[in-house]
Amino acid sequence: MKILCCISHVPDTTTRIQFTADGKALDRTGVTFIINPYDDFILARAAELKEKNPSGVHVTVLCVGKNGTSSTDSVDANLRKALALGLDEAVRIDAEASDAFFVASQIAAYAKGEGFDLLMFGKESIDYNGSQVAGMVAAMLDLPFISYATSIEPQNGVAKLTREITGGKEHIECPLPLVLSAQKGLAEWRIPNVRGIMQAKSKPLHVLAPVEAKPRVQTVRHEPPPPKGSFKKIDPDKVEELVKELANKGLV
Amino acid sequence: MSAVIVWAELTEGRFKKPVFEALTAARKWADALGLPMWAVVIGDKLPEAIPTLGEYGAERVLRIVSKEFGQFSSAGYARALAALMKEKNISYAILPQTYDGRAIAPMLSIWTDAALLSGVISTPEKTDSGFTARRIAYSNKGIEWVFSAHLPLIVTLKPNSFVPEKSPRDFTEEDFSFTPEAKDWQAKVTHVEKIASDKIPLTEAEIVVSAGRGLKGPENWGLVEDLAKVLGAATACSKPVADVGWRPHHEHVGQTGIQISPNLYIAIGISGAIQHLAGVASSKNIVVINNDPEAPFFKAADYGIVGDAFEVVPRLTEAIRRYKEQHAH
Numbered sequence: 001m002k003i004l005c006c007i008s009h010v011p012d013t014t015t016r017i018q019f020t021a022d023g024k025a026l027d028r029t030g031v032t033f034i035i036n037p038y039d040d041f042i043l044a045r046a047a048e049l050k051e052k053n054p055s056g057v058h059v060t061v062l063c064v065g066k067n068g069t070s071s072t073d074s075v076d077a078n079l080r081k082a083l084a085l086g087l088d089e090a091v092r093i094d095a096e097a098s099d100a101f102f103v104a105s106q107i108a109a110y111a112k113g114e115g116f117d118l119l120m121f122g123k124e125s126i127d128y129n130g131s132q133v134a135g136m137v138a139a140m141l142d143l144p145f146i147s148y149a150t151s152i153e154p155q156n157g158v159a160k161l162t163r164e165i166t167g168g169k170e171h172i173e174c175p176l177p178l179v180l181s182a183q184k185g186l187a188e189w190r191i192p193n194v195r196g197i198m199q200a201k202s203k204p205l206h207v208l209a210p211v212e213a214k215p216r217v218q219t220v221r222h223e224p225p226p227p228k229g230s231f232k233k234i235d236p237d238k239v240e241e242l243v244k245e246l247a248n249k250g251l252v
Numbered sequence: 253m254s255a256v257i258v259w260a261e262l263t264e265g266r267f268k269k270p271v272f273e274a275l276t277a278a279r280k281w282a283d284a285l286g287l288p289m290w291a292v293v294i295g296d297k298l299p300e301a302i303p304t305l306g307e308y309g310a311e312r313v314l315r316i317v318s319k320e321f322g323q324f325s326s327a328g329y330a331r332a333l334a335a336l337m338k339e340k341n342i343s344y345a346i347l348p349q350t351y352d353g354r355a356i357a358p359m360l361s362i363w364t365d366a367a368l369l370s371g372v373i374s375t376p377e378k379t380d381s382g383f384t385a386r387r388i389a390y391s392n393k394g395i396e397w398v399f400s401a402h403l404p405l406i407v408t409l410k411p412n413s414f415v416p417e418k419s420p421r422d423f424t425e426e427d428f429s430f431t432p433e434a435k436d437w438q439a440k441v442t443h444v445e446k447i448a449s450d451k452i453p454l455t456e457a458e459i460v461v462s463a464g465r466g467l468k469g470p471e472n473w474g475l476v477e478d479l480a481k482v483l484g485a486a487t488a489c490s491k492p493v494a495d496v497g498w499r500p501h502h503e504h505v506g507q508t509g510i511q512i513s514p515n516l517y518i519a520i521g522i523s524g525a526i527q528h529l530a531g532v533a534s535s536k537n538i539v540v541i542n543n544d545p546e547a548p549f550f551k552a553a554d555y556g557i558v559g560d561a562f563e564v565v566p567r568l569t570e571a572i573r574r575y576k577e578q579h580a581h
């Protein structure tokens with residue numbers, strides 16, 4: 001079984017966010033970039049499947065992106081981190097991830113000839129929470145798409161999955177190949193061990209040139225969120241004041 | 253002939269709030285463009301609720317009815333909407349950014365050669381060369397203005413960004429004929445599990461009462477439930493609380509949980525870690541109850557009470573109950 005895990009390269013949530021003077025882009029100085037947390041779930045699930053069947057499962061990790069100038073902004077370093085979980089090879093498509101359509105075009109072009117049985121994505125990247133790339137790739141390759149997957153059990157060319165929906169979950173059966181996007185629950189996060197990290201150093205990491213694709217969406221500018229004034233302090237013995245405030249806003 | 257269309261998602265035969273928000277946004281967008289606004293209903297049978305779409309401004313309701321649609325398939329639904337957009341020459345579409353809306357929109361964008369603006373919080377504004385809209389970026393640490401000069405343009409609308417407004421129209425109804433293909437239903441739903449159907453789903457709730465490790469143990473959640481009950485609120489929790497099993501996982505909000513933006517979020521005994529805020533900071537009003545005046549959550553608060561949750565929360569519940577009694581008609 002051939003598995004593709006697509007990971008995005010995003011600023012750590014705990015990092016301070018600042019924008020360039022024109023507001024067009026993130027100021028990357030001093031920002032630590034991590035593997036998108038939802039993508040950690042798919043890497044962990046791929047590692048589990050690989051462990052169960054080391055010779056029958058092959059896992060490729062892919063990211064569309066350029067390495068930044070600092071050591072905390074390296075796509076290659078994040079790909080190696082992913083490989084350290086026991087996965088087989090990595091691919092970096094050497095282009096700025098300008099919009100979801102561009103990224104999906106790269107992934108679909110790469111995957112087309114590779115015969116993957118399972119293409120896994122996170123449910124969204126935590127930078128813009130776009131939820132776009134996975135579905136676009138599925139449509140480009142004309143494969144079934146299961147979003148918000150919380151479990152997957154592939155067997156003999158068919159997978160059993162669960163999918164989160166409003167107020168519940170769906171149980172799904174789907175023939176492979178398929179595309180999924182992961183919600184929390186797909187697997188427990190894993191931390192690479194020392195042996196994995198050492199082995200990852202010598203695993204293949206292919207750097208490929210992008211295919212032609214024209215982005216359809218551009219960022220005009222960023223603004224800081226509307227500033228929160230200082231909050232109104234309510235005396236714990238006078239909660240009626242809070243009720244009055246909330247009532248004035250029509251909230252109770 | 254063109255129009256702004258809305259996918260009027262059916263949930264168990266009904267339209268829910270995100271649909272009315274999408275209709276409201278679409279009505280405004282259509283008026284700005286001088287176009288009509290149409291709603292598209294896809295299902296295995298005709299819902300009785302169709303007239304409510306006219307109340308929220310739809311001038312035409314297009315119905316795509318076939319037994320296959322009784323089962324959700326992102327490919328199946330996207331294929332039907334794509335066929336409709338192509339045949340009717342539609343350049344503008346809005347989908348609510350719900351579980352299923354998020355699954356359909358990217359596929360639809362590919363099959364209609366459209367640009368997709370996802371998770372926007374404003375109606376697209378026309379500029380000389382295209383459209384701009386706002387969306388939330390970097391876990392609520394920024395607002396991004398996105399732009400596209402590409403048509404068709406598909407938008408998914410973040411829930412709770414618009415207040416549904418009625419704008420009644422006389423509407424017409426029309427069947428759109430579409431033949432589903434088996435290849436789009438390869439993913440088969442074998443069964444659906446419902447959780448606590450008597451409760452308000454978190455993603456739709458106007459008011460959310462949430463608690464964290466400060467509550468000490470699951471046996472104390474009665475406090476939270478009581479407050480939620482008088483407010484008609486949904487309940488939520490922080491990640492560690494779900495991880496240790498004090499509360500079910502589907503209540504976990506934050507970066508790795510559910511992201512919500514209710515009108516009112518009440519955080520009880522939650523420190524306000526950045527990963528928690530990532531899921532709730534776009535709530536319209538935030539009340540923080542914490543016994544540590546230095547708790548980071550106060551920085552994101554509109555109202556704060558420094559005090560012991562075990563004393564403050566019952567008092568607050570009682571005060572709201574009294575207020576509601578006095579103001580009941």
Ligand SMILES: Cc1cc2nc3c(=O)[nH]c(=O)nc-3n(C[C@H](O)[C@H](O)[C@H](O)COP(=O)(O)OP(=O)(O)OC[C@H]3O[C@@H](n4cnc5c(N)ncnc54)[C@H](O)[C@@H]3O)c2cc1C
Nearest residue numbers: 464465466490491506507508521522523527528543544561
């Ligand atoms: C990659 C990653 C992703 C994460 N994702 C999430 C996420 O999605 N959601 C999430 O919530 N967390 C997430 N976390 C965890 C997050 O960093 C915090 O650890 C977590 O939010 C803390 O939960 P808490 O506020 O309930 O507990 P604590 O941090 O222990 O805070 C408890 C609070 O209760 C207060 N308190 C104690 N007693 C009382 C009392 N009697 N009355 C009133 N107040 C009291 C304390 O002052 C304190 O502020 C994530 C972490 C990582 C690393």
Ligand SMILES: Nc1ncnc2c1ncn2[C@@H]1O[C@H](COP(=O)(O)O)[C@@H](O)[C@H]1O
Nearest residue numbers: 006008064121122124125130131132133
């Ligand atoms: N630049 C990228 N390279 C590879 N995969 C990506 C990239 N951007 C997004 N993805 C994948 O698509 C998922 C959804 O991202 P998004 O559509 O940006 O919310 C992510 O969780 C990744 O699995």
